[in-house]
Amino acid sequence: MEQFDIVVVGGGPAGATFARIAGENRKILLLDQNGRPKPCGGLLSPDAQKALARFEITLPKEILVDPQIFAVKTIDLATWKERHYQRMYINLDREKFDLWLRSILPPGVEQVCGRCCSIRRQGGGFLVGYSAGGSLHTVFAKQLVGADGAGSVVRSQCFGPLKTRRYVAIQQWFLAKDVATRPFYSCIFDPETTDCCAWTIHKDEYLIYGGAFAPKSCRAQFERQKEKLRQYGFPFGEPVKTEACLVLRPKSPKSFCCGGDGVFLIGEAAGFISPSSLEGISSAINSAVALCESLGEPDPHRAYFQKTRSLRWKLLLKNIKCLGMYQPFFRSLVMASGITSIRLFGEGKAR
Ligand SMILES: Cc1cc2nc3c(=O)[nH]c(=O)nc-3n(C[C@H](O)[C@H](O)[C@H](O)COP(=O)(O)OP(=O)(O)OC[C@H]3O[C@@H](n4cnc5c(N)ncnc54)[C@H](O)[C@@H]3O)c2cc1C
Structure with a gap:
């Protein structure tokens, strides 16, 4: 059985970053269930x-x-x-971004396309089982890194459920020419259908409309909101693609889990994502860096917990910002005040 210093489950921004910076002098296996692109807005924030x-x-x-x-x-x-x-984003093809991050790994990092399905402790390490090419394989890892996103198998098998808010993000892709709106990024609030947010983003010839909804009635609320947006001026036609995934929204220190006992969680697997904007790529990269810097320490778990303290605080404090964004009364006050907003040309004048 092949042995590795570290098996990293998940090759998104967190796992790929960790493998790139920790893989120079360690034997690392990066396991990713390729072929299922992550539903994402694909906006690279300033962070x-x-x-x-x-x-x-x-x-x-x-x-x-x-x-x-x-x-x-x-x-x-x-x-x-x-x-x-004003918001300074870089508009990306998220699938290409992930592939590119995985293309710049050191040659020593072994990449396997497979789905992790079992984790067992053995002899001071882990037996990691994965399915690939229709068969099951097992490798031995001295340490395990869970970078497998919101629905992390590593987290659920090793630590159980996270105490956090869960939403289902649904995105539909339309041909932009059918929707005929200005190619503008919009962020949509609609307390009748969700206490989170929705968005439209243009990507080349496509327009994405997506939003995060309570799991119980997510599809019905998505369709209801889409209908309201039609009335608002988005003439959506037939979608060319519909995608959905789990998205987390931290609200207390218990919304995060950094791991323990030889298993480390990074990125959204650890619960690191902004509760206000659902922006998570920066936290994925920063937590991967924090873990890499902690591995050489005498107590890497303690060091990793300490090095991610400011990240956890930063994310939790965004819940205060959420009041002004998501609480209907405060949001209408903020929007009515026009504070920090851009005044459009001709706004307020009779045309
Ligand atoms: C609809 C939506 C829109 C978003 N838009 C933005 C945005 O515009 N900007 C932004 O910064 N953030 C955005 N986010 C958040 C962002 O996508 C995540 O926080 C970020 O991708 C987390 O990175 P990660 O590497 O931790 O996990 P992920 O990107 O989720 O990567 C996890 C990887 O693990 C793999 N994997 C999962 N399970 C297994 C398994 N069992 N075995 C093997 N591999 C596995 C997956 O294939 C995936 O490649 C959005 C989230 C959603 C849901």
Whole structure:
């Protein structure tokens, strides 16, 4: 049976970053169930840009999509009010971004396309079982890193369920020419259908409409909100693709799990995602860096917990920002005040 210093389950931004920076001097297996692109808005926030810049990394233009975005149109469906705010995002093809992150790993990192299905402790390490190419395989890992996202198998098998808020994110892709709206990024609030948010983003010839909804009635509420948006001015036609996945929204220190006893969790598997914007790529990269820096310490679990303290606080404090964004009364006050918003040309004047 093949043995590794570390098996990393999940090759998204967290797992790929960790494998890239920890794989220079360790024998690492990166296991990812390739072929199922992660539903995502694919917007690289300033925090994520900064996290990449720490490695003097630049992005190849092949992973960018049209148009590039520097403002968001906020739409409140409760009041039919709109405001524009400056936001510096890079608009990406998320699938290509993940593939690119996995293409810049050190040659010593072994990459396998397979789905992790079992984890058992044995002899001071772990037997990690995965299915690939129709058969089951087992490898031995001295340490295990769970970077397998919101629905982490590593987390659920080793630590049980996380005490956090869970939503189902649903995204539909439309041909942009059928929707005929300006290619603008919008963030949508509609308390009747969700206490989280929704969005539209243009990606080359497509328009994505997506949102995060309570799991119980997610599809019905998604369709209900889509109908309201049609009335608002988004003439959605037939979708070319529908995708869905779990998304977490931390609200207390118990919403995070860094791991323990030889198993480390990074990225969304650890619960690291912004509860206000659902932005998670920066936390994925930053937690991967924190773990890599902790592995050489005498007590790596303690060190990792300490090094992610500021990240956990930062994410929890975003719940305060959520009040102004998600509480209908405060949101209407903030939007009515126009504070930090961009005044559109001709706004407020009779045309
Ligand atoms: C609809 C939506 C839109 C979003 N938009 C944005 C955005 O625009 N910008 C932003 O910064 N964040 C966004 N996020 C959040 C962001 O996508 C995540 O926080 C981020 O991808 C987390 O990175 P990760 O590496 O921890 O996990 P993931 O990106 O989820 O990667 C996990 C990887 O593990 C693999 N995997 C899972 N289970 C197994 C298994 N059992 N065996 C092997 N491999 C496995 C998956 O294939 C995947 O490649 C969005 C989230 C959603 C749901």
